[in-house]
Amino acid sequence: MPQPYKIEEVKKIKKRLENAKSIVLIDYKGINIEEVDELRNRMRNAGVDYFISKNTFIKIALNELGISELDSQLVGPTAIAVSINDEVAPARELMKFKKDLMNDKDFPVFKTGFITGNIMDVPNLEHLAELPSKEVLLAMILQGFNAPISGFVGVLQGILRKFVYTIDAVAKKQEEKK
Numbered sequence: 001m002p003q004p005y006k007i008e009e010v011k012k013i014k015k016r017l018e019n020a021k022s023i024v025l026i027d028y029k030g031i032n033i034e035e036v037d038e039l040r041n042r043m044r045n046a047g048v049d050y051f052i053s054k055n056t057f058i059k060i061a062l063n064e065l066g067i068s069e070l071d072s073q074l075v076g077p078t079a080i081a082v083s084i085n086d087e088v089a090p091a092r093e094l095m096k097f098k099k100d101l102m103n104d105k106d107f108p109v110f111k112t113g114f115i116t117g118n119i120m121d122v123p124n125l126e127h128l129a130e131l132p133s134k135e136v137l138l139a140m141i142l143q144g145f146n147a148p149i150s151g152f153v154g155v156l157q158g159i160l161r162k163f164v165y166t167i168d169a170v171a172k173k174q175e176e177k178k
Helices: 004-017 033-045 055-064 089-101 122-129 134-177
Strands: 022-027 048-052 079-083 109-115 118-120
Touching (some): 004 055, 004 079, 033 089, 079 089, 089 109, 109 122
Antiparallel strands (some): 048 079
């Protein structure tokens, strides 16, 4: 019979994972407490829930949510980064952290990810982390929509400008004839 505090811990983890758009498992060994605090702060500022718990508790919570594909990665030191808003934020923040503070050391590292129902391996997570943020991507799309319209407006302005120059030239010619 499981002890009540263990059942409560699994419920807390399950609640944190329920509405997740992305769940990224991270092997955090090799970083000291100051670096862990910095990573936690960066994740929090990006809207990512970053926490560490026992692998068994994480496994039970994930299985209760119907996610069993991550079970094989729940060995050794494991931290979880969860985002309910931005699917890419956990991966992006870990890569920024490694680049800014870890001098491109080999730790911390991705174990795996579960993003919008798809399992992501390490190379895919690293590639995903390099993508611009959702807001930047939307701005790029809108800019792409706007480009043909801007070009069309430019063409119309050019036609109008030529028309005005032509009318002006005709008017000047008419004045010269008088």
